[in-house]
Amino acid sequence: MRAMILAGLLLATPALADVPTAVTDHILPGYANFTETAAGLAMMAETTCAPDQLRPAWNAAFDAWLGIAHIRLGPVEDEGRALAIAFWPDPKGMGAKQQAAMIAGMDPMGLDPVAFRQASVAVRGLMAMERLLYPEAPLTGDYPCALMATTAADLAQTARDVQAGWEGGFADAVLTAGADGNTRFLSEVEARQALFTQLITGIEFVKESRIARPLGTFDAPRPDRAEAKASGRAGRNIVLSLTALRDYAAALDPDAVTTLAAFDRAIASAAALPDPTLAGITDPAAWLKLEILGQQVQAAQDAAVTEIGDALGVGVGFNAADGD
Amino acid sequence: MKLTLAAAFCTVALPAFAVTPAEVVETYADIAAAKYEDSLITAKALQAAVNAFVASPTDTTQQAAKDAWFAARVPYQQTEVYRFGNPIVDDWEGRVNAWPLDEGLMDYVDASYGGPTEENLLATLNVVSSPTFTLSGTDIDATVITPALIRDTLHEADGIESNVASGYHAIEFMLWGQDLNGTGPGAGARPASDYATGDACTNSNCDRRAAYLVAATDLLVADLEEMAANWAVGGPARAAVTTDPAAGLNAMLTGMGSLSYGELAGQRMRLGLLLNDPEEEHDCFSDNTHNSHFYDGLGVQNAYLGSYTRIDGTVVSGASLSDLVAAADPAVDAQLTAALAATMDALAALKAKADSGAMAYDQMLAPGNAEGEALIMGGVNGLIAQTASIERAMSVLGLTAAFEGSDSLDNQNAVFQ
Numbered sequence: 001m002r003a004m005i006l007a008g009l010l011l012a013t014p015a016l017a018d019v020p021t022a023v024t025d026h027i028l029p030g031y032a033n034f035t036e037t038a039a040g041l042a043m044m045a046e047t048t049c050a051p052d053q054l055r056p057a058w059n060a061a062f063d064a065w066l067g068i069a070h071i072r073l074g075p076v077e078d079e080g081r082a083l084a085i086a087f088w089p090d091p092k093g094m095g096a097k098q099q100a101a102m103i104a105g106m107d108p109m110g111l112d113p114v115a116f117r118q119a120s121v122a123v124r125g126l127m128a129m130e131r132l133l134y135p136e137a138p139l140t141g142d143y144p145c146a147l148m149a150t151t152a153a154d155l156a157q158t159a160r161d162v163q164a165g166w167e168g169g170f171a172d173a174v175l176t177a178g179a180d181g182n183t184r185f186l187s188e189v190e191a192r193q194a195l196f197t198q199l200i201t202g203i204e205f206v207k208e209s210r211i212a213r214p215l216g217t218f219d220a221p222r223p224d225r226a227e228a229k230a231s232g233r234a235g236r237n238i239v240l241s242l243t244a245l246r247d248y249a250a251a252l253d254p255d256a257v258t259t260l261a262a263f264d265r266a267i268a269s270a271a272a273l274p275d276p277t278l279a280g281i282t283d284p285a286a287w288l289k290l291e292i293l294g295q296q297v298q299a300a301q302d303a304a305v306t307e308i309g310d311a312l313g314v315g316v317g318f319n320a321a322d323g324d
Numbered sequence: 325m326k327l328t329l330a331a332a333f334c335t336v337a338l339p340a341f342a343v344t345p346a347e348v349v350e351t352y353a354d355i356a357a358a359k360y361e362d363s364l365i366t367a368k369a370l371q372a373a374v375n376a377f378v379a380s381p382t383d384t385t386q387q388a389a390k391d392a393w394f395a396a397r398v399p400y401q402q403t404e405v406y407r408f409g410n411p412i413v414d415d416w417e418g419r420v421n422a423w424p425l426d427e428g429l430m431d432y433v434d435a436s437y438g439g440p441t442e443e444n445l446l447a448t449l450n451v452v453s454s455p456t457f458t459l460s461g462t463d464i465d466a467t468v469i470t471p472a473l474i475r476d477t478l479h480e481a482d483g484i485e486s487n488v489a490s491g492y493h494a495i496e497f498m499l500w501g502q503d504l505n506g507t508g509p510g511a512g513a514r515p516a517s518d519y520a521t522g523d524a525c526t527n528s529n530c531d532r533r534a535a536y537l538v539a540a541t542d543l544l545v546a547d548l549e550e551m552a553a554n555w556a557v558g559g560p561a562r563a564a565v566t567t568d569p570a571a572g573l574n575a576m577l578t579g580m581g582s583l584s585y586g587e588l589a590g591q592r593m594r595l596g597l598l599l600n601d602p603e604e605e606h607d608c609f610s611d612n613t614h615n616s617h618f619y620d621g622l623g624v625q626n627a628y629l630g631s632y633t634r635i636d637g638t639v640v641s642g643a644s645l646s647d648l649v650a651a652a653d654p655a656v657d658a659q660l661t662a663a664l665a666a667t668m669d670a671l672a673a674l675k676a677k678a679d680s681g682a683m684a685y686d687q688m689l690a691p692g693n694a695e696g697e698a699l700i701m702g703g704v705n706g707l708i709a710q711t712a713s714i715e716r717a718m719s720v721l722g723l724t725a726a727f728e729g730s731d732s733l734d735n736q737n738a739v740f741q
Contacts, residue, residue, distance in 0.1 A: 098599075
């Protein structure tokens with residue numbers, strides 16, 4: 001009896017190439033790209049605070065972040081860095097409220113990138129930068145200009161910190177899971193489960209926050225809840241995050257044909273959305289297209305849970321989406 | 325790899341252990357029944373105190389009602405570990421402990437609260453001062469405030485979760501009022517005269533305010549009666565975990581891990597710190613958050629150790645999950661037991677600081693308060709560490725957490741139909 005079970009397990013034991021591939025081909029290059037683009041934004045923000053000049057660099061940094069934003073494990077979780085990079089959704093409007101107070105009071109914290117690291121995550125990162133680059137009314141005076149440079153410098157530093165954390169130890173911890181002395185991952189299974197969990201919760205975030213929140217209901221669509229509304233990036237963010245998740249899924253299990261095909265369908269639909277700002281979802285036809293996209297993302301998640309979960313021999317671990 | 329083999333072996337060998345999964349889930353259900361019964365007993369005491377307060381609103385009767393509310397939180401918070409693993413609890417929980425809330429739905433608020441938001445057009449509805457109003461295009465008659473009005477019409481009105489009209493936090497707001505002290509000392513300071521009759525009434529509509537408080541408290545008692553019955557012998561919540569002990573074990577560990585990590589460490593503790601937002605505290609009107617977190621943590625620990633001390637001091641205990649895990653892998657049990665104890669030490673330190681009166685939980689959230697941050701992060705780090713051990717316990721028992729996801733995943737019809 002036991003021999004049969006062991007034999008069954010050995011057959012089911014997955015190839016172990018998944019974890020190294022995901023780390024070296026996806027995660028590390030993803031962080032390097034984000035660090036580079038964030039540094040580019042910070043450098044430019046030292047020389048100008050003209051929104052039209054800074055916007056391309058900000059968009060490039062946002063694009064790069066979406067390539068890696070689904071990894072909510074290790075250094076990016078330390079000190080709340082993931083939220084300090086992109087605090088969204090923000091249903092209570094904390095970011096706008098706290099940033100407006102900072103500007104009105106000319107808070108000295110906003111002039112010093114070191115002090116700024118202690119500021120609320122709602123006034124830091126890409127979304128805070130968006131409010132400065134795409135303001136409802138033009139910002140005047142020296143303070144918002146200085147705050148822009150501080151926000152960009154802080155973002156670049158956070159990106160460096162995350163990259164350094166991975167390259168300076170966390171990647172090794174993942175790659176040596178189960179080795180003597182590795183207290184973070186006591187087995188290869190633990191590392192595999194941790195990486196797999198990022199895939200599933202990453203898809204969940206696209207589905208719930210980027211799609212379902214603005215979708216609302218047929219009778220009451222909520223386009224105001226679209227991500228990055230001021231810059232009109234909502235549709236682009238869906239495309240780029242799904243593309244990154246597909247890439248990550250392929251790194252974990254290149255043979256996951258059902259999952260990858262499901263991603264391809266969702267990405268094609270996302271790219272074909274009639275209005276990339278999602279403002280047009282008040283139109284029933286546009287609303288239905290977004291709803292169908294939501295179903296396709298759900299299908300990709302369902303496929304990944306069974307197909308990749310089985311291939312890796314793990315289930316989804318505890319994660320931030322377990323809460324309310 | 326090693327763990328996978330061990331898990332398969334253990335699954336086969338489970339019946340040979342000193343305790344059986346069936347015995348363990350029996351203890352789990354017995355403790356649930358005791359906790360919900362204690363919650364009901366203390367809620368009835370709160371109901372009596374609220375009735376006495378509105379009959380004769382003085383500082384003394386108001387304080388007695390507040391004290392009864394504090395006491396009611398002790399057993400209830402220990403039940404939260406049942407929430408995420410048991411759908412029957414999770415589906416019900418929003419009625420009794422929904423948070424955070426846009427309290428302007430219920431009663432008057434300070435000007436600093438702001439008006440209706442893009443997210444919530446009803447954020448300042450103020451039903452206490454509005455006998456009739458329009459809700460999503462429908463005319464509502466709220467001339468008589470009843471439990472049914474709160475449950476069926478006001479709670480989560482317009483599909484917005486922050487429209488909290490019922491439960492502990494609604495009652496908390498009606499007793500304390502808004503805490504306008506930010507990250508400074510002090511809790512909500514609603515005067516007892518908000519419930520006075522005639523000319524003594526402050527902030528108007530005292531009779532409607534009293535009706536609201538009484539109705540919300542009556543509703544809490546009714547909701548807890550329902551859940552206590554669900555866990556009593558023959559109840560469906562008990563049956564769900566005892567008819568399939570493996571599923572019951574899964575519910576136990578899923579509840580422990582989800583509460584520890586996503587909910588408590590993440591949403592309720594670290595987020596408030598990262599935002600320096602004094603409203604991001606669970607019991608924000610009463611400044612009771614330190615107790616709320618402490619008893620949540622205690623609930624996780626006693627679910628694992630299979631022993632709960634009731635409000636009358638008697639102990640309900642039996643075959644425990646700890647026994648089961650220890651039989652499968654003593655090292656994993658020792659690690660998890662130690663991790664749970666370390667978390668309780670950290671939460672006890674946080675509680676002691678707040679109880680001393682030196683620093684309330686919202687003051688700990690202030691920017692630059694290194695001591696407060698360290699106290700909160702001590703709890704957060706303990707909860708994160710114990711979650712890793714909970715996953716190991718699941719692995720050693722051959723269990724995999726069902727992917728919880730969010731509401732709309734569980735109920736896809738709500739979003740994608």
